[in-house]
Amino acid sequence: MIVLEGSIPAALTSLLSVVAGLGAIAGALVVVTAPRAFRAVMGLLITVVCLSIEYVLLAAPVIAFIQILVYAGAVVVLFLFVVMLLDLDGSRAESSSRGPVRWEWAIGGTAAFFMIGVCGIYYLAKLPAPAAPAVSEATPDGVQAIGVTLLRDYLVSFEAVAVFLLAAAVAAIYVAHAHGRGEKADPAEPDPAPEAGAAGAAAGKEAP
Amino acid sequence: MLEILLRFLLVLAIAQIPLLLVPLLVWAERRVSAWIQHRSGPNRVGPFGLLQPVADAVKLLFKEDIVPERAARGLYVLAPMVSLFAVLVVWAVIPIGDRIVLAGHELPLQIADVSIGILFFLALAPLEVVALSMAGWGSGSKYPLLGALRAGAQMLSYEVVLALAVLAVVVAAGSLRGAGIVENQAGWLWGFLPNWNLLRQPLTALLFVIAMVAEANRLPFDLPEAEPELVGGYHTEYSSMKFALFFMAEYASMVALCGLFTTLFLGGWTLPWTAVGGAAPALLPALLGVAVFLAKVLALLFGFIWLRWTLPRLRFLDLLRLSWRQLIPLALVNLVAVALLSMVL
Numbered sequence: 001m002i003v004l005e006g007s008i009p010a011a012l013t014s015l016l017s018v019v020a021g022l023g024a025i026a027g028a029l030v031v032v033t034a035p036r037a038f039r040a041v042m043g044l045l046i047t048v049v050c051l052s053i054e055y056v057l058l059a060a061p062v063i064a065f066i067q068i069l070v071y072a073g074a075v076v077v078l079f080l081f082v083v084m085l086l087d088l089d090g091s092r093a094e095s096s097s098r099g100p101v102r103w104e105w106a107i108g109g110t111a112a113f114f115m116i117g118v119c120g121i122y123y124l125a126k127l128p129a130p131a132a133p134a135v136s137e138a139t140p141d142g143v144q145a146i147g148v149t150l151l152r153d154y155l156v157s158f159e160a161v162a163v164f165l166l167a168a169a170v171a172a173i174y175v176a177h178a179h180g181r182g183e184k185a186d187p188a189e190p191d192p193a194p195e196a197g198a199a200g201a202a203a204g205k206e207a208p
Numbered sequence: 209m210l211e212i213l214l215r216f217l218l219v220l221a222i223a224q225i226p227l228l229l230v231p232l233l234v235w236a237e238r239r240v241s242a243w244i245q246h247r248s249g250p251n252r253v254g255p256f257g258l259l260q261p262v263a264d265a266v267k268l269l270f271k272e273d274i275v276p277e278r279a280a281r282g283l284y285v286l287a288p289m290v291s292l293f294a295v296l297v298v299w300a301v302i303p304i305g306d307r308i309v310l311a312g313h314e315l316p317l318q319i320a321d322v323s324i325g326i327l328f329f330l331a332l333a334p335l336e337v338v339a340l341s342m343a344g345w346g347s348g349s350k351y352p353l354l355g356a357l358r359a360g361a362q363m364l365s366y367e368v369v370l371a372l373a374v375l376a377v378v379v380a381a382g383s384l385r386g387a388g389i390v391e392n393q394a395g396w397l398w399g400f401l402p403n404w405n406l407l408r409q410p411l412t413a414l415l416f417v418i419a420m421v422a423e424a425n426r427l428p429f430d431l432p433e434a435e436p437e438l439v440g441g442y443h444t445e446y447s448s449m450k451f452a453l454f455f456m457a458e459y460a461s462m463v464a465l466c467g468l469f470t471t472l473f474l475g476g477w478t479l480p481w482t483a484v485g486g487a488a489p490a491l492l493p494a495l496l497g498v499a500v501f502l503a504k505v506l507a508l509l510f511g512f513i514w515l516r517w518t519l520p521r522l523r524f525l526d527l528l529r530l531s532w533r534q535l536i537p538l539a540l541v542n543l544v545a546v547a548l549l550s551m552v553l
Contacts, residue, residue, distance in 0.1 A: 038345050042283070045338065061324055065331040073334035073367060080341040081360035084353060143324065143384060 017057050024050035032108075037083045045076045062142045211313045219319050222299055225467075225502070229509070230459040231261035237513050244517045271448040276348055279445065283346030288446065288453035291339035295461040298333050301325030302467040303387040305477045305498040308491055317477075317498060318387060325386040326378060329468055330371055333423070336461060337363040340442045343454070347445035355433055355441025358524060362429065365531035366422035372539035373416040376546040377405050377472045390476030402480035406473040409546060413473045415539050420465045422527075425458060427516040429527060466508040470501060477501040 023046060030043025048071040055064035150158050235250070235258060242249025250257035275281060302325075305317030322328065337359050344356020378384055381392040395403040406413045422429040433441030443454045470476060477497035522530070 038280075038283075042342075061322065062327065065324060065327045069327065069331040069334075069371075072338065073331060074364065077334070077337055077341065077360050077364055080338070080345070081357065081364070084341065084345055084357050084360070 013057055017054060020050040020053040020057070023047075024054070037086075038080070041076055041079045041083055044079070045072055048072050048076065060142065062146055211315075214310055214313055214315055218315060218317070222304060222317075222319055223296065225304065226296055226299060226460045226463045229463045229505075230456050231265070233459045233463065233509060233513075234261045234264070234455075236509070237516075240510070240513045241517045244514070265452065268448055268452045271451075273448040273450065274445075276445050278348030280346040280348060283342045284348075284445075285450075287339045287343035287346055288450045288457070289339075290342065291336050291457040292453050292460065294332055294335035294339060295457050295464050298329045298464050299467070301328045301386055302464070302471055303390060303476055304467075304501050306494045308494040310491075316387065317494065321385065321387055324384045326374060326384045326389070326468075326472075329464075330374060333461070333464065334363060334367055336457065339457075343446070344442045347442075349445050351438045351440070351444045352442045355438050355444070358438075359425070359442060361524075361528060362422060362425075365528055366419045366429075366535075369415055369531060369535045369539050370419035370423055372536070372543050373412050373419060374472065376409060376412045376539075376543045379543070379547050380405070380409065380550045382550075386471045386476070390471055390478065393475040394478065402475060402478075404473060404475045409473075409542075411538075411542050412546065415535060415542065416469065416473065418535060420469060421512070421515065422531075424462045424465055424512070426462065426512060428519040428522050430516075430521060462509060462512055463505065466505045466512070467501075469508055470504040474504050 027043045027046030027048075027050060031040045031047065034040040034043055048067060052064040052067040055061070055067060238260070239249045239257065241247075250260040253259040253263045275284060300319040301322060303316070303318040303321070307314055307316040309315070340359040341356045344352040344354075344359070347353070377389060381389045383389055383392065389405075393402070393404050397403045397407055401407055425433060433443065438444070443451055446454060477500055479497070479500045
C-alpha cells in the first residue's frame with residue numbers, strides 16, 4: 001500500500017481520487033438531504049469510506065484505516081443503533097424532517113463556493129500545494145510517526161480536545177435529559193429514555 | 209509479468225481457503241453437534257454425508273427469491289453482499305505461510321504484506337455489523353430490526369475488547385504486520401516451550417477468544433439471531449441465495465477470526481520442535497507451513513463448534529454487562545501491564 005506510486009499509474013491514481021472525491025460529496029449530500037435518518041447515516045458511511053480511499057491514495061494508510069475503524073466501525077454503528085432504536089416505523093424521522101430553508105442554503109452555498117474557489121485558484125494558478133508534514137515518509141509504516149506527533153508534539157492540544165469532547169457529551173446528555181423530564185411531568189412515567197435519546201440523537205446528528 | 213501472474217494465482221488460492229472451508233464447516237457443525245448429542249447427523253448424501261452442503265446449496269439455489277413488500281430494496285439487496293465482502297476481504301492480510309521462491313521470484317504467502325495488516329483487519333471486519341444493520345432495517349420487519357439492534361450493541365461492546373486484546377499483542381511484538389507478529393513468536397519460552405503469545409499472554413488470549421466468539425455471533429453470544437426468540441434475527445426475511453450469503457458470511461467470519469487468532473497467538477505457520485516454517489524459504493517446508501496453519505485453524509474451528517453445542521445462550525443484559533463491567537476494564541489493565549512488562553523486559 002505504501003508502494004502505491006510505483007505500482008499504479010499516476011493517471012489511474014488521479015482518476016480514483018476524483019471518483020472517491022465525488023463519492024464523498026455525494027454521500028455528504030445524502031447526509032444533509034435524506035428524509036429518513038437511516039439513509040443519512042448510510043450517506044455518512046459512503047463519505048467515510050470515500051475519504052479513506054483518498055487517504056490511501058495520499059499514501060497515508062494508517063489514517064485511512066483508523067478512519068474506517070473509528071467512523072465506519074464505531075460511530076456509524078452507534079448512529080444506526082440509535083436511529084433504529086428511536087424510529088422503529090420510520091414515521092417520527094419523516095414527520096420531523098424538512099427540506100433546508102433559505103438561510104441554510106445561503107450558509108451552505110457560501111461555504112461550498114469558498115471551498116470550490118480555493119481549490120480553483122490553486123488549480124488555475126498552479127500554486128504549490130500546502131506542505132504536508134512528512135509523516136508517511138519518515139518511517140516505513142507511519143504508525144510511529146503519528147504516535148509521536150499526537151502524544152509528544154501535540155500532547156496538550158490532543159488531551160484538551162479529549163476533555164472538551166467529554167464535556168460536550170456530558171452537556172448533551174444533560175440538555176437532552178432535562179428536556180425529556182420537562183415534557184413528561186409524570187414521575188411514574190415508565191420510560192423517559194426514548195425522549196431523551198431522541199433529543200440526544202438530534203444533537204448528535206447536527207454535529208457533523 | 210510472471211510475477212503478476214504468480215501473485216494473481218496466489219490471490220485466487222488464498223480466496224479459496226474461506227470459500228472451501230465454509231461448506232466443510234457447515235458439514236462439520238452438523239456432524240459434531242450430532243456426535244455431542246449422540247445422534248448420527250447427516251450421513252446419507254455422499255460418504256459420511258460429506259456432500260450434504262452441496263445438496264443444501266442446490267436446495268437454496270432453487271428457492272424462490274423474495275423481496276418483502278415493505279423492504280427498502282437497495283439496502284435489502286446490498287446487505288448480504290456487504291456482509292460477505294467484509295469477512296472475505298480481511299484474508300488479504302492474514303499470512304498463511306512463509307515466503308517461497310518460485311521461478312526466481314520471491315513470493316510471500318499472503319495477498320498483501322502491508323505494514324498495518326492488523327489494523328486493516330480490525331477496521332474492515334466490523335463492516336459486517338453495518339451489513340447486519342442494513343439487513344435489519346432494510347427488511348422492514350420487526351424481528352430483523354430487533355436482531356440488528358442486538359447486533360449493533362453487541363458489536364460495539366465486544367469490538368472494544370477485541371481491539372484492546374489485539375493491541376496488547378501488537379505492543380509486545382512491536383509490529384502491526386501479521387507476518388511480523390508471527391516472526392516475533394519464533395524461538396523458545398524457558399528453553400523448551402514454543403514462544404507463542406498464547407503462552408506468553410494467556411489472559412490476552414482468553415479475552416480475545418471471548419470477544420472473537422461474540423464477534424462471530426456464535427453461541428453463547430448469538431443474540432442477534434437467537435432462533436427461539438427472534439425467528440432468525442436479521443436474516444428472517446431473506447430467502448434463497450441472499451440467505452445463503454448471510455449463512456456463508458457467518459461461517460466465513462469464524463474462519464477469518466480463527467486465522468487471526470492463529471496469527472496472533474499460535475505462531476501462524478510455524479510448528480515448534482521441527483524445521484517447518486523455519487528461516488529457509490525452501491518450497492516443501494513453506495507448503496508444510498501452510499498445512500500447519502490450516503491445521504491450527506481447523507482445530508480452532510472445532511473449538512468454536514464444541515462451544516456452541518455445550519454452552520447455553522446468555523441473557524442480553526448479562527452479555528452487555530460482561531463486556532462493559534468486566535472484560536473492558538480487565539482488557540485495559542492487561543494492556544497497561546503488557547506495555548509495562550515489555551518496557552522492562
